[in-house]
Amino acid sequence: xxxxxxxxxxxxxxxxxxxxxxxxxxxxxxxxxxxxxxxxxxxxxxxxxxxxxxxxxxxxxxxxxxxxxxxxxxxxxxxxxxxxxxxxxxxxxxxxxxxxxxxxxxxxxxxxxxxxxxxxxxxxxxxxxxxxxxxxxxxxxxxx
Numbered sequence: 391x392x393x394x395x396x397x398x399x400x401x402x403x404x405x406x407x408x409x410x411x412x413x414x415x416x417x418x419x420x421x422x423x424x425x426x427x428x429x430x431x432x433x434x435x436x437x438x439x440x441x442x443x444x445x446x447x448x449x450x451x452x453x454x455x456x457x458x459x460x461x462x463x464x465x466x467x468x469x470x471x472x473x474x475x476x477x478x479x480x481x482x483x484x485x486x487x488x489x490x491x492x493x494x495x496x497x498x499x500x501x502x503x504x505x506x507x508x509x510x511x512x513x514x515x516x517x518x519x520x521x522x523x524x525x526x527x528x529x530x531x532x533x534x
Contacts, residue, residue: 432490
């Protein structure tokens with residue numbers, strides 16, 4: 391299980407945009423799976439206006455958490471000026487809201503790769519209940 395300091399060696403995200411508390415890569419009979427966790431504390435910048443008096447994590451932020459989790463599967467391919475950049479999202483479905491106090495848990499896998507592009511699927515749950523599912527892609531690009 392990687393903690394935030396170890397995740398920062400893989401991802402360029404810092405401060406308010408690093409949206410994982412921990413992530414683990416697990417080998418299954420169907421291939422590698424990344425399982426991440428993020429505790430929604432309630433003081434995140436994206437909750438202040440979404441929605442006042444009824445805070446809900448925006449869907450695009452949930453998708454970002456999924457993508458950050460999937461990038462853990464690319465250990466050894468990122469860093470040294472190589473950045474993972476979103477290139478697309480498909481089949482995104484939001485099922486339940488994620489709120490302050492919730493621990494958002496992800497499960498992502500790379501389903502196909504054609505370097506520098508990687509195609510992934512992911513799902514995010516709270517308490518075992520599905521909140522979001524998506525297919526998405528990203529590319530590994532040289533950072534400036």
